[in-house]
Amino acid sequence: MALSGIEIFKLLPKTNCKKCGFPTCLAFAMALAQGKTEIGKCPDISEEAKSKLSEASAPPIRTFSLGKGEKAVKVGGETVMFRHDKKFFNPTVLGVNIKDDLNDEELVKRAKEVVDSEIERVGQKLRVEAISIEYASNNPERFESAVKAVAESAPDAILILNCGDPSVLERAVKLVADRRPLLYSATDANAEALANIAKANNVPLAVSAEGPEALSALTEKIKALGVEDLVLDPRPKNAGEMIQHNTIIRRAALKKGFKPLGYPIINLVTREDSLLEANIAAISIAKYASIVVLSSIEKWKNLALFTLRQNIYTDPQVPMQVEQKIYKIGEPTPESPLLITTNFSLTYFIVAGEVENSKVPSWLAVMDCEGLSVLTAWAAGKFVASKIANFIKESGVENQIKHRELIIPGQVAILSGALEDKLEGWKVIVGPREANGIPTFLRNRAA
Amino acid sequence: MAFTLPKESYSGKVLSLTFGKDDKAVTIGGEDTLPFLSFEGSIPNRPAIAYEIQDSPIDDWPETLKAVYKDVSDDPVKWARYCQDELKAQAIALRLVSTHPDRENRSADDAAKTVSEVLSAVETPLIILGSNHVEKDSEVLVKVSEAASGHNCVIGKAQEGNYKTIVAAALAHNHKLIAMSELDINLAKQLNILITQMGFDKSRLITDPMCSALGYGLEYTYSVMERIRLAALMQNDATMQPPILGDVGMYVWKTKETMAEESDVPEWGAIEERGIAWESITATSMIMAGANLLIMRHPKAVEVVKKIIDELI
Numbered sequence: 122m123a124l125s126g127i128e129i130f131k132l133l134p135k136t137n138c139k140k141c142g143f144p145t146c147l148a149f150a151m152a153l154a155q156g157k158t159e160i161g162k163c164p165d166i167s168e169e170a171k172s173k174l175s176e177a178s179a180p181p182i183r184t185f186s187l188g189k190g191e192k193a194v195k196v197g198g199e200t201v202m203f204r205h206d207k208k209f210f211n212p213t214v215l216g217v218n219i220k221d222d223l224n225d226e227e228l229v230k231r232a233k234e235v236v237d238s239e240i241e242r243v244g245q246k247l248r249v250e251a252i253s254i255e256y257a258s259n260n261p262e263r264f265e266s267a268v269k270a271v272a273e274s275a276p277d278a279i280l281i282l283n284c285g286d287p288s289v290l291e292r293a294v295k296l297v298a299d300r301r302p303l304l305y306s307a308t309d310a311n312a313e314a315l316a317n318i319a320k321a322n323n324v325p326l327a328v329s330a331e332g333p334e335a336l337s338a339l340t341e342k343i344k345a346l347g348v349e350d351l352v353l354d355p356r357p358k359n360a361g362e363m364i365q366h367n368t369i370i371r372r373a374a375l376k377k378g379f380k381p382l383g384y385p386i387i388n389l390v391t392r393e394d395s396l397l398e399a400n401i402a403a404i405s406i407a408k409y410a411s412i413v414v415l416s417s418i419e420k421w422k423n424l425a426l427f428t429l430r431q432n433i434y435t436d437p438q439v440p441m442q443v444e445q446k447i448y449k450i451g452e453p454t455p456e457s458p459l460l461i462t463t464n465f466s467l468t469y470f471i472v473a474g475e476v477e478n479s480k481v482p483s484w485l486a487v488m489d490c491e492g493l494s495v496l497t498a499w500a501a502g503k504f505v506a507s508k509i510a511n512f513i514k515e516s517g518v519e520n521q522i523k524h525r526e527l528i529i530p531g532q533v534a535i536l537s538g539a540l541e542d543k544l545e546g547w548k549v550i551v552g553p554r555e556a557n558g559i560p561t562f563l564r565n566r567a568a
Numbered sequence: 569m570a571f572t573l574p575k576e577s578y579s580g581k582v583l584s585l586t587f588g589k590d591d592k593a594v595t596i597g598g599e600d601t602l603p604f605l606s607f608e609g610s611i612p613n614r615p616a617i618a619y620e621i622q623d624s625p626i627d628d629w630p631e632t633l634k635a636v637y638k639d640v641s642d643d644p645v646k647w648a649r650y651c652q653d654e655l656k657a658q659a660i661a662l663r664l665v666s667t668h669p670d671r672e673n674r675s676a677d678d679a680a681k682t683v684s685e686v687l688s689a690v691e692t693p694l695i696i697l698g699s700n701h702v703e704k705d706s707e708v709l710v711k712v713s714e715a716a717s718g719h720n721c722v723i724g725k726a727q728e729g730n731y732k733t734i735v736a737a738a739l740a741h742n743h744k745l746i747a748m749s750e751l752d753i754n755l756a757k758q759l760n761i762l763i764t765q766m767g768f769d770k771s772r773l774i775t776d777p778m779c780s781a782l783g784y785g786l787e788y789t790y791s792v793m794e795r796i797r798l799a800a801l802m803q804n805d806a807t808m809q810p811p812i813l814g815d816v817g818m819y820v821w822k823t824k825e826t827m828a829e830e831s832d833v834p835e836w837g838a839i840e841e842r843g844i845a846w847e848s849i850t851a852t853s854m855i856m857a858g859a860n861l862l863i864m865r866h867p868k869a870v871e872v873v874k875k876i877i878d879e880l881i
């Protein structure tokens with residue numbers, strides 16, 4: 122919860138010494154409340170007041186990085202319950218759990234799956250970012266060598282050391298401390314020991330307890346031991362509990378300013394059936410998890426979860442746009458039909474999908490209309506004859522195709538006359554009003 | 569710092585709606601909290617799933633999906649029986665695609681005949697959908713409403729351009745009605761108002777804010793549904809309180825991700841699992857956002873969404 126200027130003023134030395142550059146302590150306090158200066162500018166403030174102030178001005182959900190270097194990923198820092206209110210900022214980190222009792226060959230294979238998981242979708246590179254190594258062997262040496270093997274095979278992966286035994290964990294973390302692994306997890310039984318390991322190695326720590334209330338007691342205890350980069354696992358028994366726990370945690374942090382739950386969430390979504398697991402992970406992504414740990418990462422599953430994560434974390438204020446250009450659908454030839462539409466991504470997806478369904482290879486001219494749909498762009502004067510004519514001329518499509526026929530959306534049939542005037546030598550053809558008419562339309566023309 | 573449970577109090581409630589007959593009837597809606605937050609409200613009914621069938625042999629579904637129905641898809645009666653007897657469908661959604669002028673352009677009377685045949689073959693509650701051609705639907709849905717009189721079906725979809733005749737028919741023959749608008753909460757609200765102004769009770773309406781598939785605008789549908797639910801519960805906006813429909817299958821099974829062979833896109837993995845994941849995750853996202861009724865196609869996707877619902881409620 123942010124403090125008011127007066128509340129801040131009460132914590133200042135009240136000497137009006139001007140060392141901060143402000144005429145009075147009150148002026149400084151007011152500026153601080155508005156975020157116009159920093160607390161460090163007052164040299165005389167007490168340590169106690171300072172920590173109170175920085176506590177109060179901290180974001181409601183703590184943000185920090187997992188991993189190190191170029192591929193480090195930020196988690197936390199969310200500010201809303203619903204994506205339409207602003208946006209969700211730091212996309213959920215996806216990870217896979219690998220048990221240390223696999224043989225080395227298998228371990229390396231699983232780690233390589235993570236390395237090879239990267240694919241590109243609508244211009245973004247997407248991948249599984251994290252590997253959790255689970256201490257299942259009950260053999261400390263085995264765990265250490267598994268951590269080493271995985272770390273070497275997947276040099277960019279964020280590591281999660283999934284081991285509750287402090288003595289085993291302490292040795293393993295030393296091997297990869299420079300990678301800033303996440304320790305999983307502190308419980309009632311081992312909180313103090315794990316907090317000390319996290320502190321000594323300067324790494325983040327996951328805390329797990331049954332439900333938000335038990336978690337909050339534990340995080341307070343751990344924070345008092347000096348570890349602040351925490352991740353919460355409310356250990357839900359099923360998907361219903363998961364939604365509720367995650368919602369309660371996020372709500373307590375955002376709406377009540379309840380600091381003991383103001384941390385990113387981790388969900389382990391392990392299910393025997395991989396398809397079910399994919400769907401549980403989907404719920405977790407939509408409902409507030411910052412880290413989701415899976416038990417398997419088949420390619421189809423990754424594609425679906427990457428896509429969902431991208432959808433949920435899209436900025437809802439910015440209309441999604443695709444690049445202005447002439448797209449090839451299928452393998453078009455110089456004789457293939459040419460259609461035009463606007464660059465609102467939804468319009469593009471639907472039109473491109475229907476053209477694809479027609480199985481008629483085509484050229485699709487997508488014109489920059491600031492992300493508006495066809496009718497709106499036309500009404501706003503952006504999708505009009507003169508501008509379309511310019512775009513077609515400048516696009517270079519005249520060198521790609523032999524014919525001079527342009528298919529326009531049926532909704533703007535009204536443009537066809539003016540467009541033929543502006544686009545000399547071209548014939549304008551009115552296409553279907555709705556995208557779902559495109560397959561029949563194209564097939565009939567091709568026949 | 570002591571923990572207190574951050575409960576929301578809601579002033580509104582989602583209307584409950586029943587379709588179908590006797591002990592097979594399905595009830596949806598009725599919750600007075602956001603999706604699956606049972607710690608602060610009651611959720612008397614689970615989201616329901618209807619299997620989609622069509623009145624003409626399928627041509628545009630991917631092979632992996634077509635194969636599931638290969639022995640029955642030539643005949644809507646066989647297909648409906650298969651859904652009821654083999655797949656244990658809770659509800660069936662019959663889409664009259666053949667009436668579309670670009671398809672077979674079958675007449676409204678033909679469609680009514682199909683509907684009568686299906687209704688006499690199965691007891692499973694029926695959702696009857698047009699071909700999504702605004703003018704033709706207004707003709708077709710009037711005839712089929714009459715043919716289905718007394719069966720307490722769901723008829724759809726009424727849109728801004730054709731709602732008047734369809735509403736009148738649903739009213740005359742005592743059906744429930746789907747009101748569809750395109751991805752805009754204000755349009756959804758406006759259409760519901762226009763329909764209720766014709767004397768059609770809002771407790772008989774289902775709102776369809778238009779579905780979109782994973783990767784193809786899912787986030788728009790997701791947020792519109794969330795906003796409709798918030799309006800219904802937090803602002804007690806009566807026009808936004810009807811249950812919500814997610815017409816999932818038809819948007820999912822035309823995406824590239826459900827169609828492309830693994831040999832063409834090896835980085836996307838197995839085509840069959842990919843398609844099922846695409847449909848189920850789209851459906852799961854819709855119920856997270858507030859959908860009460862889903863229309864789906866692949867039995868394995870339906871099965872996994874049912875398991876999800878088991879975990880959620």
Ligand code: SF4
Nearest residue numbers: 137138139141146163
């Ligand atoms: S430096 Fe500190 S004590 Fe001095 S005037 Fe500024 S706020 Fe007051």
